[in-house]
Amino acid sequence: MSTPDTPPSPDDAPAALPDGPRAPAARPRLLRPVALVGLMGAGKTTVGRRLAAMLDAPFVDSDEEIEAAARMSVAEIFASMGEDAFRQGERRVIARLVRQSRPAVIATGGGAFMNDDTRALLLSRAATVWIRAELDTLVERVGRKNTRPLLAGGDPRRVLAELMARRHPVYAEAAVVVDSRRGEKHEAVAARILDGLRALGDVIEEGPDAPQSQETPA
Ligand SMILES: Nc1ncnc2c1ncn2[C@@H]1O[C@H](COP(=O)(O)OP(=O)(O)OP(=O)(O)O)[C@@H](O)[C@H]1O
Numbered sequence: 627m628s629t630p631d632t633p634p635s636p637d638d639a640p641a642a643l644p645d646g647p648r649a650p651a652a653r654p655r656l657l658r659p660v661a662l663v664g665l666m667g668a669g670k671t672t673v674g675r676r677l678a679a680m681l682d683a684p685f686v687d688s689d690e691e692i693e694a695a696a697r698m699s700v701a702e703i704f705a706s707m708g709e710d711a712f713r714q715g716e717r718r719v720i721a722r723l724v725r726q727s728r729p730a731v732i733a734t735g736g737g738a739f740m741n742d743d744t745r746a747l748l749l750s751r752a753a754t755v756w757i758r759a760e761l762d763t764l765v766e767r768v769g770r771k772n773t774r775p776l777l778a779g780g781d782p783r784r785v786l787a788e789l790m791a792r793r794h795p796v797y798a799e800a801a802v803v804v805d806s807r808r809g810e811k812h813e814a815v816a817a818r819i820l821d822g823l824r825a826l827g828d829v830i831e832e833g834p835d836a837p838q839s840q841e842t843p844a
């Protein structure tokens with residue numbers, strides 16, 4: 627115990643209470659929107675939701691936003707108004723989403739990045755991430771749901787292979803490329819995207835207690 631004429635010793639400091647209340651660990655914070663691009667089945671929607679939760683950021687999906695605005699499913703929009711009308715709606719929706727005041731994780735529709743205007747906008751205002759997956763993986767994943775108009779009535783493997791040949795060189799313009807491998811959990815893909823975003827340097831602000839990269843040095 628220290629007295630008024632003895633300086634306090636470090637031992638006088640209150641003992642750390644291991645089980646006492648602590649400030650909650652601050653999460654990394656998003657400074658710019660993140661736009662996920664890639665083919666149908668890559669995981670833009672399902673991985674994107676996990677990534678947004680890790681960043682405590684809003685999650686938005688351009689397909690879901692278009693559906694809400696049109697009060698129709700993507701398949702119904704394609705059937706009743708055609709693909710061109712869908713693409714115009716997609717361009718407008720994405721332009722709105724990247725300008726939201728609070729940066730969000732945006733899952734874009736698989737074809738959105740192929741539009742020159744949308745791609746230019748995303749490359750200038752968002753951190754773009756291509757979630758890349760092999761053909762076999764995509765074919766297996768899209769087989770779980772039959773709501774994708776571009777795959778309706780055709781052979782999904784053939785259609786996806788054609789889209790892959792056309793789109794991969796364009797998706798490759800994204801700032802970050804992350805492979806989504808078969809058997810790897812959504813969370814693992816989201817964590818690697820977070821590492822990629824950190825490496826860009828101007829997308830994530832670290833909280834004081836934010837967990838550091840999961841990557842182990844080679
Ligand atoms: N890493 C993963 N591990 C296991 N399943 C996955 C993974 N990523 C995606 N999936 C599954 O693949 C399917 C398609 O994923 P998702 O809907 O997220 O793709 P998408 O890129 O949003 O496709 P679309 O462009 O058609 O909207 C879902 O059933 C999802 O759970």
Ligand SMILES: O=C(O)C1=C[C@@H](O)[C@@H](O)[C@H](O)C1
Pocket residue numbers: 665666689700734735736737738774775776
């Ligand atoms: O790859 C595409 O062109 C598409 C992907 C989906 O996200 C939807 O936007 C729609 O089914 C078209």
Ligand SMILES: [Mg+2]
Pocket residue numbers: 670671672687689733
């Ligand atoms: Mg999706």
